Amino acid sequence: MTRPKTPPDILILYEETIPRVAFQSLADAVSAPGLALEVVPLPPRGPQAGLSWLTLTVVSVFIGRSYFDGFLKEAGKEHYQLLKKGIGSLWSLFFGEDRTIRVTVVGTRGKVPKHQEYSVTFSVMAEAGSGLRFKLLLPDDCSAEEFNLATANFLEFFSRYYAGRLDSSTQLRLTSYRVIGGTIPMAYDRANACFVFLDPTAS
Numbered sequence: 620m621t622r623p624k625t626p627p628d629i630l631i632l633y634e635e636t637i638p639r640v641a642f643q644s645l646a647d648a649v650s651a652p653g654l655a656l657e658v659v660p661l662p663p664r665g666p667q668a669g670l671s672w673l674t675l676t677v678v679s680v681f682i683g684r685s686y687f688d689g690f691l692k693e694a695g696k697e698h699y700q701l702l703k704k705g706i707g708s709l710w711s712l713f714f715g716e717d718r719t720i721r722v723t724v725v726g727t728r729g730k731v732p733k734h735q736e737y738s739v740t741f742s743v744m745a746e747a748g749s750g751l752r753f754k755l756l757l758p759d760d761c762s763a764e765e766f767n768l769a770t771a772n773f774l775e776f777f778s779r780y781y782a783g784r785l786d787s788s789t790q791l792r793l794t795s796y797r798v799i800g801g802t803i804p805m806a807y808d809r810a811n812a813c814f815v816f817l818d819p820t821a822s
Contacts, residue, residue: 627657628686629702632679635660641712641720642678648705651698654690670819671735672756672804676742677722678713680706682774684746687781699778703771706743710766713741714759735759737806743770744802745777751798753777756806756817769807776814792816 629649631642639658646658661675682702691699712719722740737756744754755773757766779785785793796803796816804817 625655626683626685627655628683628690629654629656630681630683631656631658632661632675632681633658634663634677636663637678637720642709644708645680645705648701648708649698651694651701653693654698655685670799671739672737672754672817672819672821673800673802676738677720677740678709679741680743681752682743682745682777684781687777699774703767703774706770707763707767709741710763713738714757714761714766715763743773745773747780747803750801752802754802754804756804758806765809768809772807772814773805789813 631646633639633642639660646656650656711717720740736758738759738761742754742756744752747753755769757769761769776785793803793816799819802819804819805814806817807813808815
C-alpha cells in the first residue's frame with residue numbers, strides 16, 4: 620500500500636515561463652536538513668477571468684502549517700530569519716521600476732482591470748485550518764522596505780496564529796469574515812500596523 624505523500628513545509632510554485640534561476644536565491648536560503656522543500660513548475664495560464672485576488676500569482680511561495688508547527692521547533696529561529704531574508708531577496712525581481720520580471724495579465728474583456736493594485740506576479744501564501752489558506756497580497760508599487768515589512772509581519776502573524784496568540788480584535792474579524800474559494804486574501808496596513816482581510820469580489 621502506497622503511503623500518502625507528506626505535504627512540503629515550503630512549496631514554490633512558478634509558471635514555466637519564469638526561469639527557475641530567478642528565485643534560486645530563495646531555494647538556497649531555506650534549504651536545510653529536515654526541511655521538506657518543493658519547487659514545482661506549472662504550465663502557463665491562459666486568459667484570466669474571475670476573482671483575481673484568489674488565483675495563483677505567476678510565482679507563489681506557500682508555507683505549510685508543518686513549517687511553523689514542526690520544522691521550526693527543531694531548527695530554531697535561525698531558519699525563520701533565513702526564510703525572511705530569502706523572500707526579501709526576490710523584491711528586485713518582481714517589484715520596483717527596474718524589476719527583472721514583468722508580467723502582463725490577459726483576461727476576458729471587462730474581467731481584468733487595467734490597473735492592478737496588487738502584484739499578479741508574486742505572492743506569499745500560508746496554510747490555515749480546515750483546508751483554508753491565507754494569501755498575502757503585495758502592492759505592485761511597493762518599495763523594498765514595504766515589501767520586507769509586509770512579509771516579515773506575515774510570518775510573525777502565523778507564528779502567533781499557530782500558537783493561538785492572535786489578539787481578540789483579529790480573531791473577531793476572522794470569525795466574521797466570509798471566505799470565498801478557500802482563500803483569505805490579506806494586505807498589510809502599515810499606518811495601523813495590522814492586516815486587513817480583503818473582500819475578493821472587489822478585485
